[in-house]
Amino acid sequence: MPLPLFAAPTETALPLHVVDQPGLAAWRETQPDAILAWLDGLGFTGALGQAVPLPGDGGAPCGAVVGYGSREARGRARFHLAAAAAKLPKATYKIASGLPQDQAEVEALGWLLAGYRFERYKTQTPMPATLIAPDGVDANAVAAIATGEALTRDLINTPASDMGPDDLEQAARDLAARHSAKIAVTMADALLAENFPMIHTVGRAANRAPRLIDMRWGDAGPRITLVGKGVCFDTGGLNLKPGASMGLMKKDMGGAAAVLGLAHMIMASGLPVQLRVLIPAVENAVSGNAFRPGDILTSRKGLTVEINNTDAEGRLVLADALTFAQEEDPDLIISMATLTGAARVAVGPDLAPYYCDDATFVTRLETAATQQADPVWRMPFHAPYETMIEPGIADLDNAPKGGFAGSITAALFLRRFVDQTAYAHFDIYGWQPSDAPARPKGGVGQATRALLKTIAEMSAQ
Known part of the structure; x- marks a missing residue:
């Protein structure tokens, strides 16, 4: 998880000027002729992502200027400073001018995320430029977000040969130890004894045993339960x-x-919340004891499920975990899953579609998503589609035929296992298909920064 964090303040830090295109003329008036000639020679126009070191005495850089583009250009992208950061020469930089204060936290985070490298199997070239936290930015808070995102990326990027249910459990145990959280794991045949039948059924065909990971932290504040699909x-x-x-x-x-x-x-x-994390960790494998199309399973909640496609397994393991979560009646349940290809067809890889009927949560999340450059898109729990997940010979169908509204019907399926309004389901993609500022190709977190801010507001009440 190599991730350069903020550099310590130093007198040798180079000033970094952030210049947008509307403000370029005014900024140029403050610069000496030699600098202007240098910039003109290199074609600096203030366009988004441009980065130019400024020459000092003896030829060594004395600072740098980066382009911040136009409002329209910034509206089509995210993490604008990160787009330039990777182009700067090796040095420690401090923002000297031009960065809007209301964007300082997000842009500083983007700089850190641009330095992420996945190095478990191959050494990567580090990003040479480091940044001192901009004035007014809580460096520790931003670093906590960056390291959380790096953890998510590392876990997704690791292949199943090294990230099976046992490895995912170990990652959870390492995280629990780091924060003095409690953790319990129910696995293999104990899942049947403890009434997690669908988690067991989905994972029983694999060599590595299925399990339910249950982590708890905090003893005051709102009770927040996170449920994550762990199909390795x-x-x-x-x-x-x-x-x-x-x-x-x-x-x-x-x-x-x-x-x-x-x-x-x-x-x-250190948010004042009572946090619980539930992860059904399984592999959906093929062997003689794999569950079959046409099987009817009985869930922890008692609802029966007809299996019309064994490739719609994520909702099965989540169903038992959601029922378990609901039994403690928390203030908010959030499920996150790479659940359907239909979600990607609907909104592409960049947006995190979510479902929620709690108006207060929706308002907070939408505001936070904009502030954190962490886009989400609300989808409907469309009640008229409920009949699509009712097969007739069982309570529920895990894979309705016809191909219509696949993400919605999956969300409706999950909602049958949660008996409260304060429930949000995120049908994420979890993968960056090509390099983008602060988001290299590979595993990526979605909606987590927006959720962090939303949960922080809940805890502050």
């Missing part, structure tokens, strides 16, 4: 995925990775 690899089961669809299935535990990253942010920030 998804072959599709007996409804075997084609090879092209199986290639990224190491990321099918992205929901678990996201809630662990969010849990770190909450605990490292």
Whole structure:
């Protein structure tokens, strides 16, 4: 998880000027002729992502200027300072001018996230430029978010050969130890004895035993329960995925990775909440005892589920975990899962679609998402589609035929296991398909920063 954090203040830090295109002319009036000639020679226009070191005496850089573009250009992207940070020469920089105060925290976070490298299997070239936390920015709070996001990325990027249910459990145990949290794990046949039948059924065909991870932290404040889908690899089961669809299935535990990253942010920030994290950790494998299409399972809640596709397994393991979460009647339940391809068809990889009927939560989350450059998109629990998940011979159908509204029907399925309004479900992708500022190709957290701020507001009441 190599992640350069903020540099300590130093007198040798180079000043970094942030210049947008509307303000370029005014800024140029403050610069000497030699600097202007240098910038003109390099074609500096203040465009978003431009980065130019400024020459000092003897040829060594005496500072740098980065382009902040126009309002329109910034509206089409995120983490604008990060786009330039990777282009700067090795040095420690301090913001000298031009960065709007209301954007300082997000841009500073973007700089840190741009320095993320996944190095478990190969040494990567580090980002040379480091940043002193801008004035007015809580460096520790931003660092907590960055390290939580790095944890999420590391977990998703690790292949299933090294990130099975046992490895995911160990990652949770390491996090619990770091923050003095309590953790309990129910696994293998104990899942049947403790009434988690669908978690056991989905995971029983794999060599590595299925389990339910239960982590707790905090003893005061609102009771927040995070439930993350931990399918460490998804072959599709007996409804075997084609090879092209199986290639990224190491990321099918992205929901678990996201809630662990969010849990770190909450605990490292010291939020006054009673946090619980539930992760059903399984592999959806193929063997002689794999569950079959046509099987009817009885869930922890007592609802029966007809299996019409073994590749719709995530909602099954989440159902038992959500029922378990509901039994303590928390103030808020949040589930996060790489649940449906339909969500990606609807909104693409950049947005985190979510479902929630709690108006207060929705308002807080939407505001936080904008402030944190962590976009979300509300989807409907559309009640008329309830009949689509009712097969007739069982209470529920895990994979309605027809292909319509796949993300909505999955969310409706999950809602059957939660008996409260204060429930939010996030159908995330968990993967950055190509390099972008502060988001290299690979595993990525979605909605966690927006959720952190939302939960912080809840805890402050």
